[in-house]
Amino acid sequence: MKKQAKKSYHHGDLHSSLVTAAIALIRSKGPNSFSMRELAKQAEVSHTAPYRHFKNKNALFNEIAQGGFQQLSERMYQAAENNPTEPKQQMLEAGTAYVELATKNPEITQLMFGGYIEDCGKELTKAGDDAFKGLLAVIENGQAAGIYQSTDSMTLALATWSMVHGFAMLISAGQLKNEIKTKKQITDMTKILETILLNGMLK
Amino acid sequence: MKKQAKKSYHHGDLHSSLVTAAIALIRSKGPNSFSMRELAKQAEVSHTAPYRHFKNKNALFNEIAQGGFQQLSERMYQAAENNPTEPKQQMLEAGTAYVELATKNPEITQLMFGGYIEDCGKELTKAGDDAFKGLLAVIENGQAAGIYQSTDSMTLALATWSMVHGFAMLISAGQLKNEIKTKKQITDMTKILETILLNGMLK
């Protein structure tokens, strides 16, 4: 009788239920039409209950965006681990993972980069920095192997980040719906863009 | 006595006053905190007056975003006109103009690409397509001169667009505030990123 499934005055794990429900709501209605009151309704609590768990809407958005950056970080480090002796492959996989994550979760991506978060807490800043550091590590592995022209890893990482970020954003904003329609077209084009970029960066 | 500066019941040119005021408001408070009621207050009319000129908030956002895309188009075509015999230079200038416009008007850029517009009217879609066509023309000029490796202009244009778009978005979202601080750093980095990309595209 530790955890009861039946309804009771106390929810039990409202915090994480709210996060899950919030992501679903943002996904279905967009971050703009999302409301705390509808979230509460969805979670079957009074519209003030969420404020026991999040200081305000911005704090909730911070936490969701932070989760997004953590996932991104993991994928960057995985890209390195999965291809320990092939730095070129590390970079390709990191870029592919970035686009994949962004196109799978366009709403979270918009939350992360679309200016919806007013006060960007230092935990969120750290999560964002970590993700970038993950990509930086991938580039530095390539430099250690002597495959790149430039010795400035920041610049190379920024070029890679910009390219995949831009492509991912254009897709999730629907800007390319005439040009790119299927998932296969997305992964194919990602590979081509990465190849062009690598071609410009390799020795 | 054609145009009176004095206050009167009829405003005269409320439509364009509203657009100007809306851009200023979005700039100072972000697209999320923008409200139609505050806009009306700013324009010194009743809070329902704007609805004589815009069907709703979304229609206003559409018009502002459309203006942004039109500016972008112009800059793309200018990049071609300004360097009639140098297709490489056309591409560099187009990219620089893109980043410049986005960093000068981060809020309009967010409106254009951040998912704030629910119903994207066909005029807005056309304005966006026009801007892309402008960049495509620049790439095609380069192909006609035989400078690029690939024969697929769409792919090359998309690579260019993604790179500069991603960089511009990262900056306007404040994602690079540790790495890039001054305007000069932005223009310098833009040039470097463009050079890397060109290096990957040129024959």
Place this chain on the structure above:
DNA sequence: ACCTGAACACCGTTCAAGT
């Protein structure tokens, strides 16, 4: 410790009525 209901100051949008 956790949740609720009433309350306040906001929104977007509509519509009959005024100039």
Place this chain on the structure above:
DNA sequence: ACCTGAACACCGTTCAAGT
């Protein structure tokens, strides 16, 4: 033709009160 005021159905957030 253009603008206003009242009205409606929403928001985010606070706070005293309930379990």
